[in-house]
Amino acid sequence: MKKIAKIVVDREVCIGAAPCVTVAPGVFQLDEENKAVVVNAEGSDQDTILLAAQSCPVQAISLFDEEGNRIFPE
Numbered sequence: 001m002k003k004i005a006k007i008v009v010d011r012e013v014c015i016g017a018a019p020c021v022t023v024a025p026g027v028f029q030l031d032e033e034n035k036a037v038v039v040n041a042e043g044s045d046q047d048t049i050l051l052a053a054q055s056c057p058v059q060a061i062s063l064f065d066e067e068g069n070r071i072f073p074e
Protein backbone atom coordinates (compact mmCIF):
# COMPACT_ATOMS: atom_id res chain seq x y z
CA MET A 1 0.00 0.00 0.00
CA LYS A 2 1.15 3.54 -0.72
CA LYS A 3 1.96 5.76 2.22
CA ILE A 4 -1.05 7.57 3.63
CA ALA A 5 -0.23 11.27 3.45
CA LYS A 6 -3.63 12.81 4.08
CA ILE A 7 -6.76 11.77 5.96
CA VAL A 8 -10.05 13.53 5.24
CA VAL A 9 -13.29 13.10 7.15
CA ASP A 10 -16.42 14.27 5.34
CA ARG A 11 -18.36 15.88 8.17
CA GLU A 12 -21.54 15.99 6.09
CA VAL A 13 -21.43 12.23 5.75
CA CYS A 14 -20.14 11.24 9.20
CA ILE A 15 -22.89 9.93 11.49
CA GLY A 16 -20.75 9.71 14.62
CA ALA A 17 -20.92 5.94 14.73
CA ALA A 18 -17.33 5.99 15.97
CA PRO A 19 -15.81 2.65 14.92
CA CYS A 20 -12.99 4.75 13.50
CA VAL A 21 -12.33 6.05 17.02
CA THR A 22 -12.45 2.52 18.42
CA VAL A 23 -10.02 1.20 15.81
CA ALA A 24 -7.60 4.15 15.83
CA PRO A 25 -8.18 6.37 18.87
CA GLY A 26 -4.78 7.99 18.41
CA VAL A 27 -5.90 9.32 15.04
CA PHE A 28 -9.66 9.88 15.27
CA GLN A 29 -11.74 11.44 18.02
CA LEU A 30 -15.31 12.70 18.10
CA ASP A 31 -15.73 16.44 18.52
CA GLU A 32 -18.54 18.24 20.37
CA GLU A 33 -20.83 17.77 17.35
CA ASN A 34 -20.20 14.01 17.44
CA LYS A 35 -18.31 14.17 14.17
CA ALA A 36 -14.97 12.48 13.74
CA VAL A 37 -11.91 14.70 13.54
CA VAL A 38 -8.30 13.79 12.84
CA VAL A 39 -6.36 14.58 16.01
CA ASN A 40 -3.07 13.12 14.79
CA ALA A 41 -2.58 11.80 11.26
CA GLU A 42 0.46 9.88 12.50
CA GLY A 43 -1.21 8.60 15.66
CA SER A 44 -1.36 5.04 14.39
CA ASP A 45 0.27 2.76 11.86
CA GLN A 46 -0.83 2.73 8.22
CA ASP A 47 -2.67 -0.58 8.36
CA THR A 48 -4.70 0.53 11.36
CA ILE A 49 -5.62 3.82 9.70
CA LEU A 50 -6.80 1.90 6.64
CA LEU A 51 -8.77 -0.45 8.89
CA ALA A 52 -10.38 2.53 10.60
CA ALA A 53 -11.40 4.01 7.24
CA GLN A 54 -12.78 0.64 6.17
CA SER A 55 -14.72 0.35 9.43
CA CYS A 56 -16.73 3.50 8.74
CA PRO A 57 -20.29 2.43 7.86
CA VAL A 58 -20.84 5.46 5.62
CA GLN A 59 -17.36 5.73 4.05
CA ALA A 60 -16.85 9.21 5.43
CA ILE A 61 -13.09 8.73 5.66
CA SER A 62 -10.92 9.19 2.58
CA LEU A 63 -7.20 8.47 2.47
CA PHE A 64 -4.77 10.06 0.02
CA ASP A 65 -1.16 9.36 -0.87
CA GLU A 66 1.60 11.94 -1.22
CA GLU A 67 0.67 12.68 -4.83
CA GLY A 68 -2.91 13.39 -3.81
CA ASN A 69 -4.26 10.17 -5.26
CA ARG A 70 -7.05 8.56 -3.32
CA ILE A 71 -6.05 5.29 -1.66
CA PHE A 72 -9.42 4.64 -0.02
CA PRO A 73 -12.24 4.29 -0.93
CA GLU A 74 -11.03 2.89 -4.24
Ligand code: SF4
Binding pocket: 009, 013, 014, 015, 016, 017, 018, 019, 020, 021, 028, 035, 036, 055, 056, 057, 058, 059, 060, 061
Ligand atom coordinates in the same frame (compact mmCIF):
# COMPACT_ATOMS: atom_id res chain seq x y z
S1 SF4 B 1 -16.68 5.69 11.57
FE1 SF4 B 1 -17.36 7.11 10.00
S2 SF4 B 1 -19.35 7.79 10.68
FE2 SF4 B 1 -18.34 6.87 12.42
S3 SF4 B 1 -17.37 8.57 13.49
FE3 SF4 B 1 -15.86 7.66 12.12
S4 SF4 B 1 -16.03 8.88 10.23
FE4 SF4 B 1 -17.87 9.25 11.42
